[in-house]
Amino acid sequence: MTVLVVTNDFPPRQGGIETFVRSLCDELPEVVVYTSRSPGDTTYDADLPFTVVRDRTAVLLPTPRVTRNAVRLMRAHGADRVLFGAAAPLGLMGPALRRAGARRIVAMTHGHETWWAGVPGARQALRRIGDAADTLTTVSSWCEEQIAPALSPAAVRRMRRLTPGVDTDRFSPECGGEEVRKGLGLEGVPVVACVSRLVPRKGQDTLIRAWPRVLAAVPSAVLLLVGGGSDRARLEALAESTGVASSVVFTGPLPWTDIPPYVDAADVFAMPCRTRRFGFEPEALGIVMLEASATGKPVVVGDSGGAADTVRHGETGYLVDPYYPPAVALRLVELLTDPAQAKAMGEAGRGWAREHWSWARSGATLRELLDT
Template identity: 80%
Template structure:
């Protein structure tokens, strides 16, 4: 049996979904083929893989008749009889054609944007067709499942299964390079809160900046380390200046994926007060970086948005906070910065939880079962 993975979300492009899909590929049998789009640096990246990658001529796969025919050709060329859609919407609309071409099992992964489809007329009907064409539609969090299920037929909703991303605990672990990062940034011995994420409004870095004067009142030498790039950087830098904390907020800019673990490890506390925007259409589906922070032994402070609550055991591995309330966020940050014993205990509990329940091997076993791979 051969598995065909059809996805727009694949390296060398970086992102949470790209990491999710790529890591699941490592959990599948070697007779695997990926169909994806063209992107800068793809030839060099693909050359280092143990499985073939077919790149369409476009920079984004859409379920057009031409792309569907190409997917069928790739499927037949490699003798694939299992199909995974890296993101259910919209590529899962190719499901009936691939089924007709010989797909015995079809699994369509969802990540969060499908919740928007579920609540939007027209797109909702398309999502229903995707669910009916797949043997299983997966969800990354209980919240996502609750949002998507009403848009599906009863039979498709009953076939839904939870498939979460895992955490590579061999990359994210206590003392994986944080001291070197602190030394390089001149932050040795400084109380440090880190937010590692793309700089977009949904991630809530501005809530941290608005909370920072209150944090500094209790912990005068504390530094907020904002790791990542994105379109919101200029606005965030202006905000830091406006509230008078620019000297205590450090922006690293975009960082390569392989260099991220030491920046998480550098923190005393990880914080990402993510929030739901656009009248509920733009939530946080899960937030794997929060679990990566727990894997490094850090207490976490996370915004109550969408499925983000699944990534923290409130009061045990960290805290869930109102992402629109800087004062409440500051209270939790100050609590953890001024009580290192509690912070260490929460970090240790998070590490144990992630190591036991959020592994790629566990996620891979779920996917193989859904594909009926023994």
């Protein structure tokens, strides 16, 4: 079985979908990846154990030229299976690849397909994508509920859940957090960490607004915001105006390989993600919350889209209203002031991640879908 993976979401770009697609490639026997250009891609691709072909453009679209290239790669590499890293819009190439000899086509959906399902024109395109694929996968129950009404009954019957996994060896207790704390001057202080792109949907501003209440109960606490993004200047200004700038640390962007120790540096992991733009910008799942659980950290998760699937409320952490900072602060204070409870939740989270969120399990599901 040789699989052609067609995707815009691939490292060295950073993000949950990129990690998802890249990790699934390791679970497949033979892979060739067709993807877009990205800064640093030549160096990154040189170390991969499979072939990556980069298009000349920064964004792949289902144009005639891109479709011809995909067909050529299928034939050149003897690929008879196709995996679309994100169904919309690249899945519109499905019929052409079927005619070129694709025996099985799997199209993965994430968060953005949920708004395709609700917009005229895009909704019809998503229906065509579903009809062209043997299976349309979803990352969460919420995504499935949003996407299914846009599909034909036959495509709905073929839908399957395909969730990302967690590398519980990389993300594990004591994987380097003490070194990070030492380097940042955070030894011996309570730390709440959020590891994510700095964009409004992730809710770092809610954490900053909640922080005065946290400091009132835990004066030495530090908020560690790991990642880069377009929202940094606004967040820094908010920290200043809220009077908490001295207890908020911004690391800036970090390579994906360096992330686990920063998660391990936390006492509590928090990402009060939220749904924005009238429901068109949700959190589809939130793999970083599961990575935090695998690292043995209690998690505080915003109730947005499929994010609820990443926490067992009251067992591995808490699901909170991301629009209400006092509620977020309440849970953070509870966990920071009760180390025994925080430890118990972290241990429960690691056990859950190891049992239910492994890449081996996700890979087995994908191989089944491609080989049926």
